[in-house]
Amino acid sequence: xxxxxxxxxxxxxxxxxxxxxxxxxxxxxxxxxxxxxxxxxxxxxxxxxxxxxxxxxxxxxxxxxxxxxxxxxxxxxxx
Amino acid sequence: xxxxxxxxxxxxxxxxxxxxxxxxxxxxxxxxxxxxxxxxxxxxxxxxxxxxxxxxxxxxxxxxxxxxxxxxxxxxxxxxxxxxxxxxxxxxxxxxxxxxxxxxxxxxxxxxxxxxxxxxxxxxxxxxxxxxxxxxxxxxxxxxxxxxxxxxxxxxxxxxxxxxxxxxxxxxxxxxxxxxxxxxxxxxxxxxxxxxxxxxxxxxxxxxxxxxxxxxxxxxxxxxxxxxxxxxxxxxxxxxxxxxxxxxxxxxxxxxxxxxxxxxxxxxxxxxxxxxxxxxxxxxxxxxxxxxxxxxxxxxxxxxxxxxxxxxxxxxxxxxxxxxxxxxxxxxxxxxxxxxxxxxxxxxxxxxxxxxxxxxxxxxxxxxxxxxxxxxxxxxxxxxxxxxxxxxxxxxxxxxxxxxxxxxxxxxxxxxxxxxxxxxxxxxxxxxxxxxxxxxxxxxxxxxxxxxxxxxxxxxxxxxxxxxxxxxxxxxxxxxxxxxxxxxxxxxxxxxxxxxxxxxxxxxxxxxxxxxxxxxxxxxxxxxxxxxxxxxxxxxxxxxxxxxxxxxxxxxxxxxxxxxxxxxxxxxxxxxxxxxx
Numbered sequence: 001x002x003x004x005x006x007x008x009x010x011x012x013x014x015x016x017x018x019x020x021x022x023x024x025x026x027x028x029x030x031x032x033x034x035x036x037x038x039x040x041x042x043x044x045x046x047x048x049x050x051x052x053x054x055x056x057x058x059x060x061x062x063x064x065x066x067x068x069x070x071x072x073x074x075x076x077x078x079x
Numbered sequence: 080x081x082x083x084x085x086x087x088x089x090x091x092x093x094x095x096x097x098x099x100x101x102x103x104x105x106x107x108x109x110x111x112x113x114x115x116x117x118x119x120x121x122x123x124x125x126x127x128x129x130x131x132x133x134x135x136x137x138x139x140x141x142x143x144x145x146x147x148x149x150x151x152x153x154x155x156x157x158x159x160x161x162x163x164x165x166x167x168x169x170x171x172x173x174x175x176x177x178x179x180x181x182x183x184x185x186x187x188x189x190x191x192x193x194x195x196x197x198x199x200x201x202x203x204x205x206x207x208x209x210x211x212x213x214x215x216x217x218x219x220x221x222x223x224x225x226x227x228x229x230x231x232x233x234x235x236x237x238x239x240x241x242x243x244x245x246x247x248x249x250x251x252x253x254x255x256x257x258x259x260x261x262x263x264x265x266x267x268x269x270x271x272x273x274x275x276x277x278x279x280x281x282x283x284x285x286x287x288x289x290x291x292x293x294x295x296x297x298x299x300x301x302x303x304x305x306x307x308x309x310x311x312x313x314x315x316x317x318x319x320x321x322x323x324x325x326x327x328x329x330x331x332x333x334x335x336x337x338x339x340x341x342x343x344x345x346x347x348x349x350x351x352x353x354x355x356x357x358x359x360x361x362x363x364x365x366x367x368x369x370x371x372x373x374x375x376x377x378x379x380x381x382x383x384x385x386x387x388x389x390x391x392x393x394x395x396x397x398x399x400x401x402x403x404x405x406x407x408x409x410x411x412x413x414x415x416x417x418x419x420x421x422x423x424x425x426x427x428x429x430x431x432x433x434x435x436x437x438x439x440x441x442x443x444x445x446x447x448x449x450x451x452x453x454x455x456x457x458x459x460x461x462x463x464x465x466x467x468x469x470x471x472x473x474x475x476x477x478x479x480x481x482x483x484x485x486x487x488x489x490x491x492x493x494x495x496x497x498x499x500x501x502x503x504x505x506x507x508x509x510x511x512x513x514x515x516x517x518x519x520x521x522x523x524x525x526x527x528x529x530x531x532x533x534x535x536x537x538x539x540x541x542x543x544x545x546x547x548x549x550x551x552x553x554x555x556x557x558x559x560x561x562x563x564x565x566x567x568x569x570x571x572x573x574x575x576x577x578x579x580x581x582x583x584x585x586x587x588x589x590x591x592x593x594x595x596x597x598x599x600x601x602x603x604x605x606x607x608x609x610x611x612x613x614x615x616x617x618x619x620x621x622x623x624x625x626x627x628x629x630x631x632x633x634x635x636x637x638x639x640x641x642x643x644x645x646x647x648x649x650x651x652x653x654x655x656x657x658x659x660x
Contacts, residue, residue: 055268
C-alpha cells in the first residue's frame with residue numbers, strides 16, 4: 001500500500017509510468033529527477049503521508065528504496 | 080483545485096494538456112526566487128476552463144533582462160521578492176543608514192522601470208507588491224526592511240501603466256497564514272520560499288483576471304426570494320413577518336446580502352429574481368416594505384411565477400441576451416439547486432448555508448467571479464440599459480410588424496473614429512462580447528491603444544440611442560488597411576447583444592463601406608471565426624453580399640468589391656458623425 005502510493009507520486013512528479021520506478025530509481029536513472037522536481041517530490045510525499053521531512057532527510061531520499069525506508073521509519077515513530 | 084493534492088494536480092494537468100487543442104495562452108513567471116511549483120497549479124486551473132495555458136519560468140533572478148525576452152507572453156507574472164532583492168535584505172536592511180536605503184530604493188525603482196518599459200506591449204502584467212510580512216509579522220514597530228517595502232510599493236502605485244495589475248500578496252498570505260505560506264527549509268537551501276498551499280490560494284486569487292480577459296467572468300446574480308433575500312417565507316409568514324433589517328437577529332444578515340447586491344448593481348452586475356411566489360406579493364415587498372434595500376431600480380429582470388426554475392433561468396439568460404454560463408444563482412433549497420444542477424450545469428450555484436451567519440461571507444468569497452479588468456462608465460448604467468431593453472420588448476409585442484416598430488424607436492447611431500478616450504470601453508467590448516462577434520479576438524487596453532497609434536489600423540466605434548434612452552458605446556469595428564493594394568480587411572466586428580435586432584449592424588456596415596470607399600479602398604476582406612456562441616452571425620457577410628472565398632468548419636473568409644456593393648438602406652436609423660462633436 002505504502003509502496004504503491006510512493007510509486008504513484010513519483011510517477012506523477014516525474015511524469016513517467018509507475019512500472020518504471022524500481023528500487024534503484026534515482027536522479028541518475030530518471031530523466032526528470034532534477035533538483036527542482038526533487039522539491040516537488042518532497043512536498044507531494046509530505047502531503048500524502050502527512051509528514052514533515054528534515055533537511056537531512058530530504059537530502060538522503062535519493063532513490064526509491066531510501067525514500068521508502070525514510071517514510072516507513074517516520075510512520076512507525078508516529079504510531 | 081484547492082482540495083486536490085499537489086501530485087493529483089500534476090497528474091490531471093498532464094492529461095488536460097494532452098487533450099486541449101485550443102490556441103496556447105502563454106504565461107511567463109519572472110522571479111528573483113524559485114517559483115516553479117506555481118506553474119503547473121496555474122496551468123491546471125486555467126486548463127479546467129478550457130484555456131490552453133502554458134506557464135513557464137524565466138531564469139532565476141533575471142527579471143529585467145527576461146522582461147524584454149518574454150514580452151510576447153499573453154500574461155506576465157512578477158514575483159519580485161523583497162527579501163532577495165539582495166541576498167538577505169531582511170536582515171541587511173536593518174544595518175543600512177538612511178542614505179544607503181534611499182540609494183537602494185532608487186536603484187530598485189530604476190530596475191522596475193526598465194522591466195515595465197519592456198513589457199509595455201504585453202497584454203497583462205500581474206505584479207505582486209513588495210512584502211516584508213513573512214519576516215516582520217511579529218514586530219511591534221516597523222523596521223527598515225518594512226520601510227523599504229513601503230517605499231517600493233508607493234513607487235509601484237504611482238505607475239500609470241494600463242496593463243499593470245498590482246496584487247496585494249499580503250492578503251493571500253493572510254488567508255493561508257504566514258506559517259503555512261512559506262517553507263524556510265527550501266528558502267535557505269534553494270531560494271524557493273512559498274508552499275503549495277500558498278500557490279493554490281494565489282492562483283484562485285488571480286485566475287479571475289484571466290477569466291475576465293477571456294470573456295468568462297459572470298455577468299448576472301439571480302436570487303430566489305424566500306430565505307435568500309429575506310428570512311422567512313412571504314406566502315406563509317406574510318409581509319410583516321419577513322426579516323431583512325438589523326432590527327432582528329437573522330434580518331441583519333439579509334440586510335448585508337441586499338446591500339452587497341445593490342453595490343454590485345452599481346458596478347454593472349445584473350441583479351435578477353427567480354422565485355416561486357405570487358408576483359404581486361413580491362412586487363408589494365419590493366415597492367413598499369420599508370426594510371427592503373433592493374428596489375426595482377437595482378433589478379434588471381424578474382421571473383416570479385410558479386413555473387420551474389430551469390425554464391425561468393433559461394428565459395432570464397435569453398431575455399438578458401447572455402449565456403447561461405454567465406449566471407450565478409442563489410437559493411436555499413437543495414431540491415431546486417439539484418434540479419438546476421442536473422439540467423443546467425453551466426449555471427454557477429450558491430446554496431444559502433444552514434448556519435446563516437456564514438451566508439454573507441460565502442457570497443463575499445464568490446464576488447471575484449464577477450471581476451472585470453476594466454470598469455467603464457457604461458458599467459454603472461447597465462442595470463438601466465437592460466431595463467430599457469425589457470420595455471422595448473414589451474412595446475415590440477404591440478406592433479404587428481417589426482419594421483413599423485423600429486420606425487417608431489427614433490434610432491440614432493453616432494460614429495467615432497479612433498476615439499482614444501474610449502480605449503477602456505473598446506477593450507472591454509472585445510473581451511465581453513460573445514454572440515454578435517465575427518472573429519472573437521480579445522484585446523487588452525494596450526492592444527487597442529497600439530491599433531489607435533498605428534496608421535495601418537482604423538478603429539471605428541459607435542454609440543446607439545433611441546427614444547427610451549442612450550445605450551452608450553456598444554460596437555466596434557477594427558479595420559486593417561493596405562493602402563497600396565487598395566484593400567481593407569475587417570479584423571474585428573462586434574456589437575453588444577443588447578442592441579441586436581434593430582438592423583444597427585447593417586446601418587453601421589453601410590457607413591463603414593462608404594467611408595472606406597471615400598478613402599480610396601476598393602476591396603474589403605472579412606472573416607467569420609466560429610465559436611460556441613457566435614452562430615447567429617455565421618451568415619452575416621453572406622447576407623450583405625460578400626462573396627465567400629473559403630468555407631471550412633471553423634472559419635469562413637469573404638471578399639467584397641466595393642463597386643459591387645448593393646446597399647440595403649436603413650432609413651429609420653439616423654447616423655451622426657462623432658467627429659463633429
